[in-house]
Amino acid sequence: MRIEPFAAEHFPGILELLEEEQWTTLTADPQATLRSLSAPGVVSLVAVEEGRVVGFAQTLTDGVIQAYLCRLLVARPHRGRGAGTKLVQSSLSASGAQRIDLLAAEGTEAFYGSFPHSHAWSGYRLACGSA
Ligand SMILES: CC(C)(COP(=O)(O)OP(=O)(O)OC[C@H]1O[C@@H](n2cnc3c(N)ncnc32)[C@H](O)[C@@H]1OP(=O)(O)O)[C@@H](O)C(=O)NCCC(=O)NCCS
Secondary structure, three states: OEEEEOOHHHHHHHHHHHHHHOOHHHHOOHHHHHHHHOOOOEEEEEEEEOOEEEEEEEEEEOOOOEEEEEEEEEOHHHOOOOHHHHHHHHHHHHHOOOEEEEOOOOOOHHHHHOOOOOOOOOOOOOOOOOO
16 A cells, blocks of 8 residues: 555545545535645645555645644545555655644544644634535
8 A cells, every 4th residue: 555645647536435435525526626635735645555546635734834634534445454544644744744733523533542642622613605
């Protein structure tokens, strides 16, 4: 399993993962999702195994101090084999930042807790319009 920078050729594989997981905000307008993955200040990485995309991570970064991990997904059959850990570690180094903040989805506390971290704040996701 390799971690690679996102390229357009990975997009069909990412879309498949998003559809399987029913992340409908991202499947509703695939072209918008494609723009979001390659927007300025975004580091998008994919986990590839035998030519197939098995996971991806998307991080927003200022490239110096602060980054936000905004999406992380590993295909169900590939979970528990280290892909998520590699994606987070690679995002930390590729972001150029000193730290990454994130909103942890329910059930992911043990996963994120396995990284060196502090846990001083609670998070909010504020909706802009219909998002
Ligand atoms: C969270 C997620 C990315 C983890 O990816 P993964 O490839 O399975 O993670 P890893 O194999 O690197 O797991 C690393 C460690 O975290 C733990 N872990 C991983 N997922 C876990 C979970 N859902 N609950 C509890 N522990 C978990 C494992 O115990 C593992 O430790 P081990 O190696 O000692 O067994 C994956 O489960 C996923 O895509 N979930 C659905 C989407 C999601 O919730 N994304 C996060 C949004 S905030």
